[in-house]
Amino acid sequence: MASKVAVVTGANKGIGFAIVRGLCKRFDGVVYLTSRNIERGKNAVADLEKEGLKPNYHQLDITDKDSLEVFRDYIKNKYGGIDVLVNNAAIAFKHNATEPAAVQAKETLFVNYFSLVSTCDILFPILKNGARVINLSSSCGQLGLIPSKELKERLKDEKLTVPELSDLMQQYVDATQQGTQAAAWGNSSYVVSKVGVSALTNIQQRMLESRDIKVNSVHPGYVDTDMTSHKGPLTIDQGAEAPLYLALDAPDSVRGKFVWHTTKIVDWDSEKPL
Structure with missing residues (x-):
């Protein structure tokens, strides 16, 4: 029998690192810590060793x-x-970032949404039947944070496809180039990127249902990491708890859901964000 395999992207630090730690302790198989930078990745592995x-x-x-x-x-x-x-790898610009909104939008959406789509396009064909996929979203991934009612209806449409969602995400990037994004999308590229992740999760679950693959998105909580400028009250191990629940413990009935850091299932498309 071939070994079971767990993979965590962007895992040399922060929540991704803690997810690898938790998987190494409990997953019945091999665990891959992956990172863009080889030296940082190998240092992270050495720390866990x-x-x-x-x-x-x-x-x-x-x-x-x-x-x-x-x-x-x-x-x-x-x-x-x-x-x-x-799927943990992501970026976020700081509140005091000096890059123009158009630059922030292009880079944030490229990494957090479009590169996630590419990752799934390439890795989903080798998912084993019955596999579990956990997309790291955020409290910012709630649909109610998008101002436009029309956009909200499109984003939660059960017939929405990945190409159509990607087109909507590109429309946001294009709107920031013109400075016309605020009324419809709001002013946070990070919010738009994570709403995209949450919407993508729903589509992916519909696509993979026939293979009994469970795809969920998760808000890991406000965690003490570089991404939050170390302002979050939760430790990285606390931030890993809900992703690990989805990877190891959640019943098979949990699929296509948006899960809070408490492991409670919440409505991502609620008009009133938590």
Whole structure:
């Protein structure tokens, strides 16, 4: 029997690192810590090895299709596929960032949404039947944070496809170039990117239902990481709790859901965000 395989993207620090730690302690199989930067990734593996854990390492840059394809081929040839995929890699500009809104929008959506789509396009074909996919969203991924009623209706449409969603995300990026995004989309590229992740999760669940693959998105909580400028009250291990619940413990009936850091299922498309 081939080993079961769990993969975490962007895992050399923060919540991704803590998810790898938790998987190494409980997952019945091999766990891959992946990162864009090889040195940082291997240092992270060494830190976990000091704790007596045994993660595997492979370089993976979700913004680089060549890197994704090399990783896919490696996993497919060695193990036959993936049992747990945690899409954690993401970026966020700081509140005091000086880059123009158009630059922030383009870069944030490229990494957090479009590169996630590429990752899934390349890795989903090697997901094993019954696999679990966890997309790291955010409290910012709630539909009620989008001002436009028309956009909200489109984003929660049960017939929405990935190309159509990607077109909407590109429309936002284009609107920021013109400075016309605020009325319909609001002023946060991070919000739009994570709403995109939450909407994408729903579409992916419909696409993969026939293979008994469970796809969920999760708000890990406000965690003490570089991304929050270390202002979050939760530890990285607390931030890993809900993703680990979805990876290891959630009943098979939990699919296509938006899960809060408490592991409670909430309505991502509520008019009143939590």
